[in-house]
Amino acid sequence: MDHLAASINGLRLGDPIIHGLARRIQIQELVALNGRIPISFDEKNGLPIGTRHRCLLVGECDTIVHAFAPLRFHFWSKIPTQDRDVLIELLKDNFILDTTMPSIKKFLNNCMMKRYREFKYAMSSHFLKFHTTEEARGNPFGNISPGNWSSLCDLFSAENIKNRCDPSRAFKASRVWLRRTHINQAIQNVPRVGDNASFRQNAIKIIGTCSNH
Template identity: 25%
Template sequence: MPPARKRLAKGNGQNVPARLTRSRIATASVDDIEEAQPPTHPRVKEAPSRKKRGKTKGYAVKKRLEEGQKIGGIIIEEGAKAPVGSNENLFKMEMGVVVRVLAPIRKFFWTEVTEEEKLPLFAKIESEFDIDMSDPHVREMVDGIIAARFRRFKHNCHQHYKKESDPIKARENPKKTVNIDDWKVLCDHFESPTFKKQSLANVQNRAMQIHPHTRGAKSQSQRLYELNNKEAAVEPTENDAEENVPAEASEPPELRVYADTRKKRDGQWINPATNAVKIAF
């Protein structure tokens, strides 16, 4: 018996595989299902777009946990303003994932979230990282980071809402991971006079910043931690005479981090007044 031929789409001569039946769908692979989709219009070559960082999905944490132990490398010292350590970035990113999945979406501010509603988020973080949430300082630190991630998530929701100039269309186009009912509640919030007034004030306040940092979301504490570790690992040599040491290297590490995060990639200050602030120290 000759092998079955693939049907040809009328008029264009394209090979189109036979339609999947119910029995075939049950055992078909993803590739089979994609191959069985109806032909699309010829692909139009699009202009290259700037690469953007995708949404964090927590895959790195899941992979580490599959190894059978909690993730270490998180240092939360008494009196510190932020956590530091080899996994500090992973720690903070995972809190963003936890917020999107477990935080009460219909609460507009973290101060409105009750301690009982926070417990699932705290428990999730403690189950993944080697930290002690019974320590008041650790709990306060985690609460503060989650609060910042909560504000960022609501900000991203508002940015998504503003993509549509028509409020009606904006309501019909919820952000991914937000169900339509929760989205409508958020839209009510975005359209309220109180929110609009506060949003305008925030925009004006950001425009007044004259010394913005230029090096991403890494905290000042983490930068100091990495700088100190880097310098501690360098063995002094006979050539490291005092006269050969650059002036910047003799400055306090806090001042060097400040300067490093207020310069452009070409080494120029983000604002001439920023250098004056550094000199004043």
């Protein structure tokens, strides 16, 4: 695990890392008073029961990802399974969870995957604010250590070069954008024949079907 959250000195009050640490303090205070927090899951939708407990659990997933997730991987799914399992098991420090249940494991994995994606996106966006890799290297994101941030800058720089050198990616992205634009324009141009709402709806369905070919 190549990243560990440190102090909050120098971070802005609105920084998500500060909110994560504040959540961790709140959870630890609850655990100190009442013991680990039991989490029950709805068998039908696979979600934690109770809004407050769900928020606490999701917040803890966010904190663990920010504090311990290895950041050198492009995607959460690329992190070795055993490392992802270690992160999920860390939740048991403060929560009572049956991580042997496939539905519960799936929820926790998806939750951390989303947090990992958002975290990497935030760091990548911060990197892109600077004109050069060296300039970005001198302005670490949040409380990422200079060494880890330097490695991430190399990663983001390589990703940007790859995207620029792969014309198929740009073509696919522009094709999707053009398709959506044409669909929206076509829908706007569907005539309103009196108050015949069904005619307009059928026309829109036809446009949507044709756009997939």
